[in-house]
Amino acid sequence: MLIKVFRRAFYILSSSKLAIVLLTFIFAVVTASQFLDFLKTNTAVKNAVIWGAGSALILNILLCTLKRVKNINSFKTFGSALFHSGIIISVSGFLISQVTGFSAEANVLVGGSFENKQGNYLIIHKSPFYGMTFKPFLIHLHKFNSTYHNGYTMTDVSSKVAIYESNKKTKDYEIKINRPLKYGGMKFVYAKSGYAPNFTILYKDIGVTKRGTVILESKDAKNYADYFRIPHTNYRMKTIIYPDFDVRNGQFISKSYNANNPRIFLSIMENDKPVNGRLLGISNSMEYNNIVITFNNLEAWNRFFVSSDNGYPIALCGFVAGMLGLSIRLLKEFK
Amino acid sequence: MTSYIEFQSFLFGVIFYLASSFIFIYAFIFQNQKLTKTGFITFLIAFAIHSVLIISRWVGSGHPPVMRDYENAIAGSWVVGLFFILFHLKAKSFKYAGMIVAPVILLMFLYCIVNRPDPEPLTPGYKSNWLLIHVVFAWLSYGSFTISFALGILYLIKEKRPNVNLPDLSTLDSVSYRFILAGFLACTVMIVSGSIWASKLWGTYWNWDPVETWSFICWIAYGIYIHLRIFFGLKGRIGAYISILALFTILMAFWGVNFLPDSLHIFKTLK
Numbered sequence: 044m045l046i047k048v049f050r051r052a053f054y055i056l057s058s059s060k061l062a063i064v065l066l067t068f069i070f071a072v073v074t075a076s077q078f079l080d081f082l083k084t085n086t087a088v089k090n091a092v093i094w095g096a097g098s099a100l101i102l103n104i105l106l107c108t109l110k111r112v113k114n115i116n117s118f119k120t121f122g123s124a125l126f127h128s129g130i131i132i133s134v135s136g137f138l139i140s141q142v143t144g145f146s147a148e149a150n151v152l153v154g155g156s157f158e159n160k161q162g163n164y165l166i167i168h169k170s171p172f173y174g175m176t177f178k179p180f181l182i183h184l185h186k187f188n189s190t191y192h193n194g195y196t197m198t199d200v201s202s203k204v205a206i207y208e209s210n211k212k213t214k215d216y217e218i219k220i221n222r223p224l225k226y227g228g229m230k231f232v233y234a235k236s237g238y239a240p241n242f243t244i245l246y247k248d249i250g251v252t253k254r255g256t257v258i259l260e261s262k263d264a265k266n267y268a269d270y271f272r273i274p275h276t277n278y279r280m281k282t283i284i285y286p287d288f289d290v291r292n293g294q295f296i297s298k299s300y301n302a303n304n305p306r307i308f309l310s311i312m313e314n315d316k317p318v319n320g321r322l323l324g325i326s327n328s329m330e331y332n333n334i335v336i337t338f339n340n341l342e343a344w345n346r347f348f349v350s351s352d353n354g355y356p357i358a359l360c361g362f363v364a365g366m367l368g369l370s371i372r373l374l375k376e377f378k
Numbered sequence: 379m380t381s382y383i384e385f386q387s388f389l390f391g392v393i394f395y396l397a398s399s400f401i402f403i404y405a406f407i408f409q410n411q412k413l414t415k416t417g418f419i420t421f422l423i424a425f426a427i428h429s430v431l432i433i434s435r436w437v438g439s440g441h442p443p444v445m446r447d448y449e450n451a452i453a454g455s456w457v458v459g460l461f462f463i464l465f466h467l468k469a470k471s472f473k474y475a476g477m478i479v480a481p482v483i484l485l486m487f488l489y490c491i492v493n494r495p496d497p498e499p500l501t502p503g504y505k506s507n508w509l510l511i512h513v514v515f516a517w518l519s520y521g522s523f524t525i526s527f528a529l530g531i532l533y534l535i536k537e538k539r540p541n542v543n544l545p546d547l548s549t550l551d552s553v554s555y556r557f558i559l560a561g562f563l564a565c566t567v568m569i570v571s572g573s574i575w576a577s578k579l580w581g582t583y584w585n586w587d588p589v590e591t592w593s594f595i596c597w598i599a600y601g602i603y604i605h606l607r608i609f610f611g612l613k614g615r616i617g618a619y620i621s622i623l624a625l626f627t628i629l630m631a632f633w634g635v636n637f638l639p640d641s642l643h644i645f646k647t648l649k
Contacts (some may be wrong), residue, residue, distance in 0.1 A: 059608075060609075062605060063602060063605050063606060063610075066598055066601055066602045066605065067602055069598060070595060070598045070599060070602060073594060073595050073598070074595050076591075077591060077630075146581065197501060197502060198499050198501065198502065199502055219502065220502035221502065221503070221506040221578050222578070223578055230581065232578070232579070232580065232581035348580065348581030349581075355577075362570050365566070366563075366566065366570075369563050369566060372559075373560065
C-alpha cells in the first residue's frame with residue numbers, strides 16, 4: 044500500500060505536466076509582479092510564491108531526471124538529462140552559498156583599516172553558520188583613485204589594499220570594478236565611494252572634546268547632504284558636502300568630485316528646525332549653546348560589498364554540464 | 379560628437395531598410411518573384427551600410443558597440459540582418475521573411491533616432507571579460523527569436539492563404555522551432571554569463587533587476603513552449619502564436635530599462 048502511494052507520488056511529482064504547470068505559474072507570478080502594485084510592494088508574498096513554486100519545480104526536475112536516467116537510449120535523451128542535471132547542480136551550488144555564506148557591507152576610510160570581525164560588518168544576509176569560519180585578518184586601504192570622462196562619467200576606479208594577518212602583510216591587491224578581492228573565503232567588491240567630514244566637537248560645559256569622522260549617505264555624487272546626531276545632545280546636524288566648492292548664480296555648487304576646495308554647510312537642528320547654520324572651510328568652527336564644532340577636513344572612504352560564496356565552483360560545474368547537455372540536444376534536433 | 383560617417387550611414391541605413399521593407403511587402407502582396415530579388419539586393423545594401431555604421435561607431439567610441447540601448451540596438455539588429463541573409467542564402471523559399479525582418483530592423487533604427495547618444499568610453503562596469511559573452515549571446519538569442527517571430531507570422535499567413543508562395547506549413551513550423559531552440563541555448567548562456575558577471579560587479583548573482591526579471595520571463599516563456607512541444611506535440615498555429623507573443627518579453631527585456639528607472643543595467647553613473 045505504502046509503496047503504491049509512494050509510486051503514485053513519484054509519478055505525479057516527476058510528471059512533465061507538473062513541470063509545465065509550475066513553469067506557467069512562475070511565469071505568471073513573475074510577469075504579474077512587474078505590473079501589479081500588490082506584488083511590487085509585497086515582496087515577501089512574491090518571494091514566498093516564487094521560492095515555493097521554484098522549489099517544487101527543482102524537485103520535479105530532480106525526480107524527472109532520475110526517471111530519465113533509466114531510459115537514456117539516445118544522444119537526444121542524454122542531452123536532456125544532462126541539461127536538467129546541470130540545473131540541479133547549479134541550484135545546489137547556490138543553495139550551498141546561501142546556507143553557509145553571508146553578505147554584508149564594509150566601510151573603510153582611505154588610509155584606514157578594517158578588521159574582519161563579525162561586529163564590524165553591516166549585515167545584509169547571514170546564514171546560521173555566519174562567523175564560524177571567520178579568519179582573523181585586517182584590510183588596510185592605502186589609496187583610492189577614480190577618473191572621470193567629461194567630469195561626470197566614471198571611467199576607472201581603483202582601491203589599493205594590503206592584507207595583514209597577525210601584523211604581517213600577506214597580500215597586496217588592487218580592487219577594481221569587476222575585479223573583486225578574494226581572501227579568506229570572502230569576496231570584497233567595490234560598491235561605493237565618497238567623502239566623510241572629520242569634526243572636532245568641544246562641549247564647553249563639561250570640558251570634553253571628541254573627534255571623529257562621519258560617513259554620510261549620498262545620492263548625488265558631487266554634493267550631498269545627510270543628517271547625524273551630535274553625540275550627548277538632542278541636536279541633529281545637517282551636513283552638505285561640497286568637495287570642490289564654487290558659487291554660481293548665487294547658488295553653492297561643487298565643480299567636480301575631487302576634493303580640491305572642500306567646504307561643508309552645517310545646520311544645527313533642534314526638533315527638526317534649523318537653529319544655526321554656517322558654511323565652513325577647513326579648520327573653521329561654529330558655536331551653538333556651548334558646543335563648538337570644528338570642521339577639520341574631508342576624508343575619502345570606500346564601501347565594499349562583502350560575501351562568502353562557497354558554492355560557486357559547484358554552480359559553475361552545473362552550468363558547464365547544462366550547456367553541454369543543451370548543445371547535444373540541439374545538435375541532434377538540427378540533424 | 380557623432381562622426382560624419384556614422385551619421386550618414388545611419389541616415390542611409392534608414393532609407394535602404396525602408397526601401398527594402400516596401401519592396402518586400404509589395405512583392406509579397408502582388409506575388410512578384412522578381413521583385414523579391416530587388417528587395418533582397420536592397421536589403422544587402424542596407425546591411426552593408428549598417429556594417430559601416432557599426433564600424434564607425436566602434437572606431438569613434440574605441441570599444442565594440444555594447445553600451446546602452448543605441449549601440450545594442452544597432453548591433454542586435456545587425457545580427458538579425460545577418461541571420462536573415464544567411465538563412466535566405468541557404469533556403470530561398472523563405473525570402474518573404476524579409477517583409478517582417480526589414481521592418482523590424484527599421485523600427486530599431488527609428489527608435490535610435492530619438493535615442494542616439496554621443497560615443498563615450500566604456501564605464502568601469504563594462505570592463506569585463508564576461509561582457510562580450512553576455513552581449514554576443516544576447517544578440518544571438520534575440521536574433522533567433524526575432525526570426526522565429528517572422529516565421530510565426532508567415533505561418534499564420536500561409537495557413538490563411540494556402541496559395542501564397544511560401545514554404546509549406548510543416549517546414550515553417552519546424553524551422554521556427556529550431557530557431558527557438560538555438561535562441562533558448564543562447565538565452566541560457568546570456569543569463570548565466572550575466573549572472574557570473576553580476577557577482578563580480580555587484581557582488582550578487584541575481585538582483586531581480588527589471589532587465590534580469592524580463593530575461594528570466596523570456597527564458598521561462600520559451601522553456602514552456604519547448605516542453606509543450608516535446609511532451610505534448612504542440613505544433614502549428616498555437617506554436618506560431620507563442621513565437622509571436624513571446625517576442626514581447628524580449629522587447630521588455632531590451633527596452634524595459636527605459637520605462638523602469640530602478641534598473642541596475644543603467645551603467646551610466648556609478649555610486
